[in-house]
Amino acid sequence: MQPFKAYLADESATDALGAALARALQPGLVIYLHGDLGAGKTALTRALLRAAGYTGTVKSPTYTLSEPYRVMLDGKPVNIIHYDLYRMASPEEFLDAGFREDFDGRNVCIVEWPEKGDPVLPPPDVRISLDVSGPGREVELQPLSDLGLLCLDRLAFVPPR
Numbered sequence: 001m002q003p004f005k006a007y008l009a010d011e012s013a014t015d016a017l018g019a020a021l022a023r024a025l026q027p028g029l030v031i032y033l034h035g036d037l038g039a040g041k042t043a044l045t046r047a048l049l050r051a052a053g054y055t056g057t058v059k060s061p062t063y064t065l066s067e068p069y070r071v072m073l074d075g076k077p078v079n080i081i082h083y084d085l086y087r088m089a090s091p092e093e094f095l096d097a098g099f100r101e102d103f104d105g106r107n108v109c110i111v112e113w114p115e116k117g118d119p120v121l122p123p124p125d126v127r128i129s130l131d132v133s134g135p136g137r138e139v140e141l142q143p144l145s146d147l148g149l150l151c152l153d154r155l156a157f158v159p160p161r
Contacts, residue, residue, distance in 0.1 A: 004152055006159060008130075008137040013159045014040055017139065018047025020157035025052065027078050028105040029147055030122055032114040035130035040137050041112045044130065045082050048110075052080065060084060061112075066099060079107040085116035095120055126151055 008014050021044075033041040046058045052071040061067040061084040069080045081102050088094060094117045103109050103122040114121055125148035131138045143149040 003140045003142040004155060004157075005138070005140045006157065007133065008040070008139055009159065010136060011043070013136065014043050015047040015050075016160050017157055018044050018049075019051035020155050021151075022048045022051035023156065024151045024154035025073055025078075025080075025108055026147055026151055027073065027076070027108065029108045029126065029151055030103060030124045031108070031110045031126045031128060032124040033110065033112045033128050033130070034114070036132065039130040039132055041128075041130060042084070044128070044139075045110050045112075049080060049082075054080075062086060065093075065097060066102075073108075081107050081109050083109065083111045085111065085113040085121075088113075088116045091117050091120045124148070 006017070008017060035041050042060045049058050049069050052073065054069045054071050059067055061082055065085065065088065066081055066083045069082070071078055071080055083099065085094065094100065100120065100122065111117065111121065123144065125145040127142045127144055129140045141152060143152045
C-alpha cells in the first residue's frame with residue numbers, strides 16, 4: 001500500500017488537507033498522528049473537525065486525554081474522538097479510562113502520541129506523520145488496512161497555491 005505524501009506550505013494547506021480527510025472519513029476509522037511537538041497534529045485534527053461540520057470549540061485533549069465530537073458523515077451521525085496520549089504515564093491508563101471501548105467500529109478515533117498506548121491501543125487504519133520542514137510541514141499518510149486504503153482512495157487533496 002503506497003503512502004500519500006505532500007508538502008504543507010502553510011496553515012491554509014493544513015486546513016485543506018484536514019478538509020480532504022473529513023470528506024474521506026469512514027465510520028470505524030482509526031488514525032494515528034505522529035510528529036514532534038508543534039508539528040501540526042492538533043491543527044490538522046481541528047481542520048478536519050471543522051470541515052466535518054463541527055461548529056463548537058475544538059479543544060486540544062492534552063489534559064483530558066480525549067475529546068469527543070459529534071458530526072454527520074454521509075448523512076449519518078458519527079462520533080470523532082480525538083485523543084492526545086502525550087501525558088499518559090502508562091498504557092494501563094488508556095485501559096483504566098475505558099478508551100478501548102471507543103474503538104468499536106462506529107466511531108472515528110484520531111490518536112496523537114499513539115506510542116504511549118502501546119501495546120494496548122487498537123491498530124491504526126491510517127498512520128499520518130507530520131515533520132517540520134522549513135516554513136511548512138512534510139506529511140505522509142500510510143494506509144494500513146482495507147478501511148485505511150478506502151479512506152486514502154477517497155482522498156481528494158490539492159494543496160492551495
